[in-house]
Amino acid sequence: MKASIHARSRADGTTAYRVRWRADGKQVIQTFDALGAAEVFRHNVEKWGPAKAYELAGVSDVAESAGAYTVTDAAKHHVDHLTGIEPGTIAQYRRYIANDLGPLANLPLIAVEVTTISAWVQWLETERKNRGKTIANKHGWLFAVFARAVSEKRIPKNPCEGTKLPDMTPEDEPVFLTRAEFDLIHSTITPHWRPLTLWLVATGMRISEATALRVGDIDPRQKTARVSRAWKAKRGEARLGGPKSKAGRRTVDIPDRALAVIDLDRPADQWLFVNTVGSRVTYEAYYKRWYAARLKHKIACSPHDLRHTCASWMIAAGIPLPVIQQHLGHESILVTVGTYGHLDRSSKRAAAAAIGHVLS
Incomplete structure (x- = not known):
């Protein structure tokens, strides 16, 4: 994958450095304030791919992509268009958006890959201290978010497919009586x-x-x-x-x-x-x-x-x-x-x- 850097002057006199690459036929742009950060990000995009580049940069160190449709945008869009769902369930989904997207929240939707989802699952387990059943519930919801994005042709495939989830604890496992x-x-x-x-x-x-x-x-x-x-x-x-x-x-x-x-x-x-x-x-x-x-x-x-x-x-x-x-x-x-x-x-x-x- 090839990426390039383009400098652009802002109205306030500062310079923005925009890293550009193409993913699934669409141009993706990530903006940085410093040339050095942009160079590192461009290098990582070419060597490791966008998802790993974002992971290495750290979400908090990366400016919001210009015009990017983020995972948060996709999640809100999905929940806003659900029908036949109880209000309490909708409220739970909105809590997922607010509290549980974590490192995914500000990523451009098109930059999310299978490895990105795996890293998010690890974050739920280690940082949020979620157990297997809770992680499975949140992953199932996110799967539906990406499935809608696929059906709307925003992304080519669902990165949640095939995710290896943590084992459930014994109290989480369903019991099948003889x-x-x-x-x-x-x-x-x-x-x-x-x-x-x-x-x-x-x-x-x-x-x-x-x-x-x-x-x-x-x-x-x-x-x-x-x-x-x-x-x-x-x-x-x-x-x-x-x-x-x-x-x-x-x-x-x-x-x-x-x-x-x-x-x-x-x-x-x-x-x-x-x-x-x-x-x-x-x-x-x-x-x-x-x-x-x-x-x-x-x-x-x-x-x-x-x-x-x-x-x-x-x-x-x-x-x-x-x-x-x-x-x-x-x-x-x-x-x-x-x-x-x-x-x-x-x-x-x-x-x-x-x-x-x-x-x-």
Whole structure:
């Protein structure tokens, strides 16, 4: 890659030194106040590439590129144009922009490479002290930012593809219960709470979705449940809102055994699941019973792991990941593949068999 330096006089009488190079057919400009800094930067661009040149220069030592469309610009543009997302999720994304872009924030979008993303992941781990799951969440969001930039033809490819992320800590890892483990917990939990426990593993719903269902959301003839609400926590108070994302609004097919444990002979506006006094189910009330049951059998898992377990049982039965994505209400197939792809041995065996057939 070739780069050049051009001096330009400013209105105040000082001189600006502009390093120019071309990336993917577009001219990129980085401005410096000192010729020496510009020379070093030009040399590093030619020897190591733009991303490493920025890294060596240090973001704080580099003036903002003239007219450059930065990672921050792309992130704000992405968040501003999201639809069907809960306000709380949007607020979280804006916090990512403010606090978590770090060394990426002021880089021209076109200068970001795979190694730049790797350095950012290291920064999250060492400077922000983020754990594996948190880093995976932030990386997934940034992947979507760059994916939009690719679709808008601002950059040729997504630099987040193929990033090696830190391993999750044991408490971050999803737990996939065996049928025997589930049966132990299900048979031990207080009888009043067994229908909800079976429903969660049978449908893969989030507990915030299942406990927001009303009797009228169930169609026993079609054997479906319409998910259109979920409980949200705001300042310690619960409120009803939409599901986690647009894809979370979905119609879920219900197995016969799950239909058999619910009482539909009630007014349509009543909660499908209620506590022992007939009021709505809170997470705290359910978790108290769940914790006692799983502790008795020394099985380390959370109620959310029933959702993971549902997915793992589907995969074991040969259900394709895109179908599971729709069933669980994942916004992106990347979430489904990233969480459960390693369990899908049948698809991998089929892929290997297909290549073997070509070679035979």
